[in-house]
Amino acid sequence: MENQSCVKIINEWDIVAARQLGRNVAKELGFGTVDQARITTAISELARNIYLYAGQGQICIEKIYDGGKAGLRIVAVDSGPGINDLRQVMEDGYSTSGGLGAGLPGVKRLMDEFLIDSNPGTGTDIKATKWLR
Amino acid sequence: MNSTILNYIQNNKDSIFNHWLKATKENADERVTKVVSDQVFIGTSREFIDLIISNIKSSNEEFTSKLSDFSEKIVRLGWPLSFVTKGLQTFGKIVFEGMQEAGIVTQENQMKVIYEFDGWMTPMVNEVVNMYSATWERTVSLQKIALQELSAPLIPVFEGITVMPLVGTIDTERAKQIMENLLTGVVKHRSEVVLIDITGVPVVDTMVAHHIIQAADAVRLVGAKCMLVGIRPEIAQTIVNLGIDLNQFTTKNTLKKGVEAALELTSRKIVNVEGAE
Numbered sequence: 001m002e003n004q005s006c007v008k009i010i011n012e013w014d015i016v017a018a019r020q021l022g023r024n025v026a027k028e029l030g031f032g033t034v035d036q037a038r039i040t041t042a043i044s045e046l047a048r049n050i051y052l053y054a055g056q057g058q059i060c061i062e063k064i065y066d067g068g069k070a071g072l073r074i075v076a077v078d079s080g081p082g083i084n085d086l087r088q089v090m091e092d093g094y095s096t097s098g099g100l101g102a103g104l105p106g107v108k109r110l111m112d113e114f115l116i117d118s119n120p121g122t123g124t125d126i127k128a129t130k131w132l133r
Numbered sequence: 134m135n136s137t138i139l140n141y142i143q144n145n146k147d148s149i150f151n152h153w154l155k156a157t158k159e160n161a162d163e164r165v166t167k168v169v170s171d172q173v174f175i176g177t178s179r180e181f182i183d184l185i186i187s188n189i190k191s192s193n194e195e196f197t198s199k200l201s202d203f204s205e206k207i208v209r210l211g212w213p214l215s216f217v218t219k220g221l222q223t224f225g226k227i228v229f230e231g232m233q234e235a236g237i238v239t240q241e242n243q244m245k246v247i248y249e250f251d252g253w254m255t256p257m258v259n260e261v262v263n264m265y266s267a268t269w270e271r272t273v274s275l276q277k278i279a280l281q282e283l284s285a286p287l288i289p290v291f292e293g294i295t296v297m298p299l300v301g302t303i304d305t306e307r308a309k310q311i312m313e314n315l316l317t318g319v320v321k322h323r324s325e326v327v328l329i330d331i332t333g334v335p336v337v338d339t340m341v342a343h344h345i346i347q348a349a350d351a352v353r354l355v356g357a358k359c360m361l362v363g364i365r366p367e368i369a370q371t372i373v374n375l376g377i378d379l380n381q382f383t384t385k386n387t388l389k390k391g392v393e394a395a396l397e398l399t400s401r402k403i404v405n406v407e408g409a410e
Binding site: 016019040045099100 | 371
């Protein structure tokens with residue numbers, strides 16, 4: 001797809017690369033500085049989750065158009081251990097790594113749409129979308 | 134080295150060189166031709182060829198030192214590695230084809246010549262690649278050190294007040310360093326208030342926030358107070374969205390306000406002096 005670009009997440013610096021890519025696409029689409037910060041932060045969270053929990057995966061940034069609306073979609077895919085209890089990880093303050101536990105619920109609040117699909121053993125697939133207002 | 138090949142190269146040095154120059158010029162991408170003038174290009178190419186030929190004549194040690202000098206030179210000139218390795222390949226091809234035309238290579242000795250040729254070219258290519266990667270590794274490690282030196286500076290600005298300006302991405306390694314520098318610095322400078330300035334931090338996600346909170350907790354344990362300054366409006370919004378609790382912090386939007394607040398905490402303030410010019 002022409003409107004999609006991806007970054008492989010293998011080490012910690014790839015998180016920065018993914019973030020940079022997201023920021024550039026957000027700028028191109030005309031998002032304001034606040035939304036740019038939201039998008040880059042969301043990418044940072046998702047990429048860090050991949051790096052921390054799955055070891056490696058991929059972050060894709062898509063430009064999407066729906067009717068008259070334009071938006072940016074972050075697709076985070078990994079084939080790591082997956083998530084056992086989705087409800088639990090979407091709760092604030094739940095963390096298995098001693099972190100703040102604000103990552104996934106935070107991303108949900110930062111973006112407009114949030115879809116998560118995960119099966120233990122097969123990996124996690126997250127799609128988060130921000131619409132241009 | 135087979136003397137027939139050696140003789141051929143030495144006798145036909147100029148024609149090989151011209152051939153090679155033409156072929157390479159065609160292959161050279163813009164990156165090379167743009168940064169290098171024609172004169173430098175031809176000069177360096179001649180040196181390159183001389184070097185290849187000297188490999189045949191001179192001893193191994195001499196060649197290695199020459200090659201390292203040359204590699205350094207082309208790295209400085211910014212020649213891409215692919216260009217150099219391709220140049221070597223082209224050279225080999227030209228010599229081989231030339232020898233075929235001259236009838237030195239025949240059907241019978243073909244395989245033998247190829248093997249010998251290969252045994253001569255391959256170590257040279259390896260050497261060039263090694264030189265290149267060594268140069269890169271050195272550059273990267275130097276940059277890493279330089280970056281580390283910049284990563285978490287602690288500046289005492291007033292008695293009892295220290296500032297840590299953070300610029301750029303915070304990763305795990307850096308977060309550790311921030312914590313260490315902060316704690317040793319607080320004790321060393323006998324700080325009462327430490328200001329962490331995050332104006333230059335592009336993204337504050339949960340990990341960065343977590344590290345800052347931990348650092349602040351640790352600072353509290355050694356008896357100082359931690360203040361977070363330089364929070365840009367968009368960062369403030371994302372922090373709220375993420376639901377990060379920074380209530381234990383005093384936060385200010387600029388370093389200036391932070392310094393004023395820190396002075397206030399230590400019962401001082403900045404006043405205008407009357408009668409000053």
